[in-house]
Amino acid sequence: MKIAQDVLSLRSSRRCQMIDITRQVSELVTQSGIQNGCATVYCPHTTAAVTINENADPDVPHDILLTLEKLIPQNLPGYQHNEGNSDAHVKSSLIGCSRQIFIHNGSFVLGPWQGIFFCEFDGPRSRTLHVQISGE
Amino acid sequence: MKIAQDVLSLRSSRRCQMIDITRQVSELVTQSGIQNGCATVYCPHTTAAVTINENADPDVPHDILLTLEKLIPQNLPGYQHNEGNSDAHVKSSLIGCSRQIFIHNGSFVLGPWQGIFFCEFDGPRSRTLHVQISGE
Amino acid sequence: MKIAQDVLSLRSSRRCQMIDITRQVSELVTQSGIQNGCATVYCPHTTAAVTINENADPDVPHDILLTLEKLIPQNLPGYQHNEGNSDAHVKSSLIGCSRQIFIHNGSFVLGPWQGIFFCEFDGPRSRTLHVQISGE
Numbered sequence: 001m002k003i004a005q006d007v008l009s010l011r012s013s014r015r016c017q018m019i020d021i022t023r024q025v026s027e028l029v030t031q032s033g034i035q036n037g038c039a040t041v042y043c044p045h046t047t048a049a050v051t052i053n054e055n056a057d058p059d060v061p062h063d064i065l066l067t068l069e070k071l072i073p074q075n076l077p078g079y080q081h082n083e084g085n086s087d088a089h090v091k092s093s094l095i096g097c098s099r100q101i102f103i104h105n106g107s108f109v110l111g112p113w114q115g116i117f118f119c120e121f122d123g124p125r126s127r128t129l130h131v132q133i134s135g136e
Numbered sequence: 137m138k139i140a141q142d143v144l145s146l147r148s149s150r151r152c153q154m155i156d157i158t159r160q161v162s163e164l165v166t167q168s169g170i171q172n173g174c175a176t177v178y179c180p181h182t183t184a185a186v187t188i189n190e191n192a193d194p195d196v197p198h199d200i201l202l203t204l205e206k207l208i209p210q211n212l213p214g215y216q217h218n219e220g221n222s223d224a225h226v227k228s229s230l231i232g233c234s235r236q237i238f239i240h241n242g243s244f245v246l247g248p249w250q251g252i253f254f255c256e257f258d259g260p261r262s263r264t265l266h267v268q269i270s271g272e
Numbered sequence: 273m274k275i276a277q278d279v280l281s282l283r284s285s286r287r288c289q290m291i292d293i294t295r296q297v298s299e300l301v302t303q304s305g306i307q308n309g310c311a312t313v314y315c316p317h318t319t320a321a322v323t324i325n326e327n328a329d330p331d332v333p334h335d336i337l338l339t340l341e342k343l344i345p346q347n348l349p350g351y352q353h354n355e356g357n358s359d360a361h362v363k364s365s366l367i368g369c370s371r372q373i374f375i376h377n378g379s380f381v382l383g384p385w386q387g388i389f390f391c392e393f394d395g396p397r398s399r400t401l402h403v404q405i406s407g408e
Contacts, residue, residue, distance in 0.1 A: 001137040001273040001408075003308055003309060003407060003408065005308070005374065005376055005381075036139055036141070037139060037270075038176070038268065038270075040310070040372060040374075042372070042373075042374060042381065043383075044381070044382065044383030044384075044386060045383055045385075046324075046325050046326040046332070046383065046385045046386055051229040051232075052182075052229075052233050053182050053225055053228060053229050054182040054225060057217055059215075059216035059217035059218070059222075060182070060217050060222070060225050062216050062217070063212075063214075063215045063216060063217050063222035063225065063226065064222075064225060064226050064229055066212070066214050066215070067208055067212060067222070067223075067226045068226075070212065071207060071208075071343060072339055072343075076335075076338070076339060076342065078335075078338050079331075079335045079338070080331035080334050080335060081329055081331035081332050081334075081335050082331070086331075086332070086335035086336075086339070087339075089325055089326060089332050089335065089336060090335065090336050090339045090340075092325060093323040093324075093325050093336055093367055094230055094366055094367065095229055095230065096232055096323075096368055096371075097324050097371070097386075098371070098372055099232075099233070099234070100176060100178070100234055100236075100372075101178075102141065102176075102178055102266055102268050104141055109141075109178065109180070109266050110180065111179075111180030111181055111182065112180075113181075113182045114180060114182055114233075130374055130381050132310065132374050134309075134310075135139060136137075136139065137273040172275055172277070173275060173406075174312070174404065174406075187365040187368075188318075188365075188369050189318050189361055189364060189365050190318040190361060193353055195351075195352035195353035195354070195358075196318070196353050196358070196361050198352050198353070199348075199350075199351045199352060199353050199358035199361065199362065200358075200361060200362050200365055202348070202350050202351070203344055203348060203358070203359075203362045204362075206348065207343060207344075230366055231365055231366065232368055235368075235369070235370070236312060236314070236370055236372075237314075238277065238312075238314060238402055238404050240277055245277075245314070245316070245402050246316065247315075247316030247317055247318065248316075249317075249318045250316060250318055250369075271275060272273075272275065
C-alpha cells in the first residue's frame, strides 16, 4: 500500500467558475505509479469546492452555476458575515470540499461523460488543491 | 491491505427515484472477505447520485425527491444545455456521486435508520455503480 | 497500513446547529499514531451531517444554517413523512454524512480557515460520530 500526496495550483478568472482539472489529476496518478486504488481531490478553501459532472458540453457547468446562483443569491436578508461572500460558503458546503475517483489498472474509473471540476464561488483568485493517491 | 473492485447493475423505473442498494453492497463486502475498512459506492453517471438516508419509512425518500424537484425545476429560464436534463446534472452535484461506509468486523457501520440509495434524476434508465472495498 | 476506528459523542442544544469538532478529531489522529493517510468522519444519523467550512468567524455557520432554512422550510406542502423533520433529512443528504481530511506528517491538511463541523438539523439530541483513520 502506497500513499502519494501532491498539490495542484490553479487560478480562476471569474467570481463563479467550474474548471476542469481531470487531466492534471490524471497526470498525478500516472506519476504515482499506483495501478489500483483511489485518488482523492481536496479543496482547502472555504469558498470553493470539488465536483464530478459532465465535461463534454460546457453548457452543463454553465447551468449548474446558474442554478446555484438562483438558489443562493449573493445577498440574503439576515446574512451576518461581513465579507459579502456568505453565498460562496454555503455553495462550498453543498457541493463539498472533496471527491474520490477510483483507479483501476492505472486509469481512472470515470463515466464516459464525467470530468473532475474545481468549483470557484468567490473568484477570481489563485487556489490550490491537495491530491492524495493511495493503493498498490 | 486488500482492494476489491466490483460493479452493480440496476434499472430505474421513474424519472426521479431513490433505490435502496444496501443489501447488494453489503453482499459485495461479504464476498470480499474484508473485515475492517471501508466500502465506497461510486456513480459514473452525471444525472444520478449516491446518498445515505433513512430506508425505514419510504416517505423519507419521497420527501427528499419532492424537495429537490421544488428547489430545482426541470426548466429554469437561462438553461443552455439542450437535453432538458440540466436539473438532473445539478442534483447530481448537490447530492454527490459517491459515499463511503465503514466496515467493522465484517459488517457495515451504518446507523439504525440508514440505508444506501442510488438516486436517479433522469430515468428510467439502466445504470451501473462501481464499488471499491479496501481494508484487511 | 493501519486502520483505527473510534467514536465521538456530542450533544446539540438547538434544532439546527453547527458544532466545531476539529479538535476532538485531531486528538483521535494523534492517539492513532498514524503520520500519513486520511481521517474520515461519518455521521450515522439521518437528520444530521458533516461538513468542512470556516471556523474563524461564527457568522459563517450562522449564514449557512440560515440559507438552508430559507431553502428548505420545515413544512413543505406535500411532505408525507409524519415526524415533522423531512427538512432535516433533505439537509442531511445535501450536506452529506461524511467528510475526509488528509493527514501529513501527523497533522491535518486543512486550509487556514477550515474546521470540521457536525451539522445538527433536528436537535437538540445526543449524537455519535464514527471516525476511521487509515494510513502509516
